[in-house]
Amino acid sequence: MASYKQRIAETEALYRAGNDRMIAWHEHQDAARRGERLTFFCECGDRRCGEHLRLTAEEYEAVRANAMRFVIAPGHELPDVEDVVERHDGHLVVEKHEDVRDLMERMDLRDPRPHDP
DSSP, rough: OOOOOHHHHHHHHHHHHHHHHHHHHHHHHHHHHTTOOEEEOOOOSOTTTOOOEEEEHHHHHHHHTTTTEEEEOOTTTTTEEEEEEEEEEEEEEEEOOGHHHHHEEEHOTOOOSOOOO
């Protein structure tokens, strides 16, 4: 059975997977090339969250470059499982605690290393 921290991390990884899919859409790619702000899902640990965030593709990719970091709406941070590492107008960047690093790296769809089934 997954721990509380693992369940939160899995939820955040699922939102991130949705954002990865959306940023690959043709219309988002065109908007990104123009430097426009795109709509992203809040990648918080609440499965019922419906918040959307507006970031440029460059801002999102800066967060996404680290498998341990997620972009969330202000007020959605969970200090017992993550630390706020950046504060921006309209969004926060959080970093998961080290005890879920292995899970985060395994769930990172952009990680070129082989993943366990």
